[in-house]
Amino acid sequence: MLIIFILKGAVVMVFPKKPYSKEEIIDRLEEYARLDADPYSGKLFTIAFESGSEELRELLHRAFTMYMDKNILDITEFRSAIKLEKDIIDIAKSLMNADEEAVGTFTFGGTESVFLAVKAARDTFFIKKGFQIPEIVMPVTGHPCYDKAAEYMGLKVVRVPVDPETLEGNPDAIKEAVTDNTAMLVGSVPNWPFGTLDPIKEFAEIAEEKQVWFHVDACVGGFVLPFLKQLGEPIPDFDFTIPGVSSISMDPHKYAYSSIGASIILFRKSFNKMLSQYVNLRWPGYPIVNPGVLSSRSAGSIAATWAALHYQGEPGYLDLARKLIKARNLVLDGLKKLHFNIMGSPRSPVVAFSSEEVDIFQLSDEMLNKGWFLLPQRGIREMEIPRSVHLTVTPIHEQSSGQFITDLKQAKEAVSKAPPSEIGEMAKGFGMIMGLTAGEMDYEALRQIMNKLEGYIEGYGPELLKAFGLEDGLPQEMAMLNELFDALPPEIMELLVNYVVIEIYRKGL
Numbered sequence: 303m304l305i306i307f308i309l310k311g312a313v314v315m316v317f318p319k320k321p322y323s324k325e326e327i328i329d330r331l332e333e334y335a336r337l338d339a340d341p342y343s344g345k346l347f348t349i350a351f352e353s354g355s356e357e358l359r360e361l362l363h364r365a366f367t368m369y370m371d372k373n374i375l376d377i378t379e380f381r382s383a384i385k386l387e388k389d390i391i392d393i394a395k396s397l398m399n400a401d402e403e404a405v406g407t408f409t410f411g412g413t414e415s416v417f418l419a420v421k422a423a424r425d426t427f428f429i430k431k432g433f434q435i436p437e438i439v440m441p442v443t444g445h446p447c448y449d450k451a452a453e454y455m456g457l458k459v460v461r462v463p464v465d466p467e468t469l470e471g472n473p474d475a476i477k478e479a480v481t482d483n484t485a486m487l488v489g490s491v492p493n494w495p496f497g498t499l500d501p502i503k504e505f506a507e508i509a510e511e512k513q514v515w516f517h518v519d520a521c522v523g524g525f526v527l528p529f530l531k532q533l534g535e536p537i538p539d540f541d542f543t544i545p546g547v548s549s550i551s552m553d554p555h556k557y558a559y560s561s562i563g564a565s566i567i568l569f570r571k572s573f574n575k576m577l578s579q580y581v582n583l584r585w586p587g588y589p590i591v592n593p594g595v596l597s598s599r600s601a602g603s604i605a606a607t608w609a610a611l612h613y614q615g616e617p618g619y620l621d622l623a624r625k626l627i628k629a630r631n632l633v634l635d636g637l638k639k640l641h642f643n644i645m646g647s648p649r650s651p652v653v654a655f656s657s658e659e660v661d662i663f664q665l666s667d668e669m670l671n672k673g674w675f676l677l678p679q680r681g682i683r684e685m686e687i688p689r690s691v692h693l694t695v696t697p698i699h700e701q702s703s704g705q706f707i708t709d710l711k712q713a714k715e716a717v718s719k720a721p722p723s724e725i726g727e728m729a730k731g732f733g734m735i736m737g738l739t740a741g742e743m744d745y746e747a748l749r750q751i752m753n754k755l756e757g758y759i760e761g762y763g764p765e766l767l768k769a770f771g772l773e774d775g776l777p778q779e780m781a782m783l784n785e786l787f788d789a790l791p792p793e794i795m796e797l798l799v800n801y802v803v804i805e806i807y808r809k810g811l
């Protein structure tokens with residue numbers, strides 16, 4: 303039995319004095335899992351990349367468990383992992399038209415791949431120019447993992463406006479933003495928010511001219527765009543055939559449908575990879591050689607990725623790509639019939655839509671009530687990017703997209719009949735009380751807030767949670783939070799979310 307303390311209203315479990323039986327463990331795991339969305343339901347348009355193939359799923363589970371106890375921290379003990387990784391990297395290289403000299407690393411997520419590319423680009427910059435703060439230049443639609451890498455590794459990110467019509471990166475604006483401090487240029491194929499493709503060839507020309515590292519973020523597209531292209535979809539080149547491309551990230555745990563924890567970073571030259579690895583012989587212990595950010599890593603995901611790539615092969619991925627095109631086109635047709643605005647011209651399986659008729663945040667909540675998981679996005683007013691809803695279309699949606707559109711029609715009707723939401727005005731009012739409006743924040747103001755933050759949190763944290771109805775965790779309906787995100791400066795919202803998430807984890811809510 304567990305000993306349970308009640309502390310400030312939260313349940314705290316201490317180390318079990320008596321072990322659970324196997325049955326109790328499984329019961330408890332199943333009970334916890336009941337709270338989760340079902341990744342195989344076809345109702346998630348968010349972060350579940352589901353092939354819809356039960357056979358593939360079973361194979362991945364088997365491959366994963368066969369290798370999960372092998373720690374690839376020490377490459378001399380489990381050499382199979384080197385072979386598996388070489389095969390995976392070779393497949394990725396062939397998809398990206400890399401030559402013999404190119405090398406790669408298997409990582410556990412797109413963020414980790416990006417970290418390695420950023421480290422190599424930063425060190426290349428330091429070698430060339432000495433120590434000064436290097437910058438990453440990218441379209442505003444670039445993934446926040448670049449900001450995260452920059453924060454961890456001491457770089458600065460310069461986000462550049464995209465073309466407001468196409469939502470693709472604008473080469474002229476990028477060119478203007480590249481300076482002597484630029485260490486890295488990034489283009490995404492596609493970007494996450496809208497699924498549009500940055501013009502990689504044009505970006506590569508700028509990178510070559512200015513002699514800066516150019517990273518192609520194909521985390522989402524790397525394992526799907528080549529197959530869409532083979533099927534005749536209009537996908538421009540974005541790989542190593544383009545001179546000027548230094549590195550490419552691509553994630554098997556997205557459109558290669560592998561287990562979660564699978565990404566690849568490819569470098570055009572092996573010296574580039576040298577700058578991404580970490581080696582340490584300065585302590586009295588074993589030699590540390592880390593190709594990735596993490597040190598101890600299970601080989602489970604590597605085995606599962608090897609299994610996914612070989613089980614599907616080219617025919618399997620082409621087949622899934624056909625399903626994707628069908629599902630995406632069904633979704634797009636439905637959205638157009640319901641008079642939603644499609645963001646840009648979708649060429650990847652990721653699409654987004656906005657609306658002038660209904661509140662998109664309320665629509666998303668209404669769909670959640672019907673069991674559909676969508677990703678509402680705040681847009682950027684100053685850059686004329688409206689609020690929208692992101693949809694990650696996957697092969698499983700070939701089955702469910704008809705029902706999705708039917709439910710969306712009903713949800714739209716319900717939201718347009720509902721009284722206008724006062725949440726937005728409330729959120730803005732809250733901002734005014736705090737003397738803040740969206741987008742108005744400089745480093746000095748932020749520094750002053752950070753200086754007093756610990757005291758604020760101690761004094762007002764619990765009341766703040768209560769005021770926003772967050773003391774019991776995230777609400778089922780997210781419209782209010784989304785409105786808040788839009789009404790206050792992102793720096794302030796980041797602090798609030800940061801604090802709230804700690805409380806959610808503390809309480810296990």
Ligand SMILES: Cc1ncc(COP(=O)(O)O)c(C=O)c1O
Binds near residue numbers: 413494519
């Ligand atoms: C374009 C892009 N790059 C990088 C990432 C980061 O990938 P991960 O979540 O696997 O770390 C994502 C995640 O969605 C992405 O969409």
